[in-house]
Amino acid sequence: MKNYELIYVLKTNIEDDAKTVVLDKVKAIIETSGEVDKVDVWGARRLAYEIQKLNEGFYVLVNFKASTEIPKELDRNLKISDSVIRHMIINLDEK
Known part of the structure; x- marks a missing residue:
């Protein structure tokens, strides 16, 4: 298994429930054959x-x-x- 970093940007005009749905979906996809190390919500910027x-x-x-x-x-x-406005996935092992 490799280490990855995902950052994604959501629209700010959506409700908090919709933001939680996207985060839960991302976690569910990862946990099918991997594990989530850390989730850091930066908030609106x-x-x-x-x-x-x-x-x-x-x-x-x-x-x-x-x-x-x-x-x-x-x-x-x-x-x-x-x-989702933008997203980027980086393989941290290739540095």
Whole structure:
């Protein structure tokens, strides 16, 4: 299993329940064949540049260990989610 870091930015105009649903979905995908090490909710912050006519985003950082299939599945799910503005998955073992 490899170490990964996922950061994703949600729209700030969605309800807290929707934010929790996205986080729970991410955790569920990771825990199918991996483990979540740490979840760090940064909260609402100003974006460096405007994305989809939004100036603020809700940031969440997740550190996890998983096989190589899990980041691909996370990427696919986060791309189709309407709540997610941006996301990035980094393999920490390749540094």
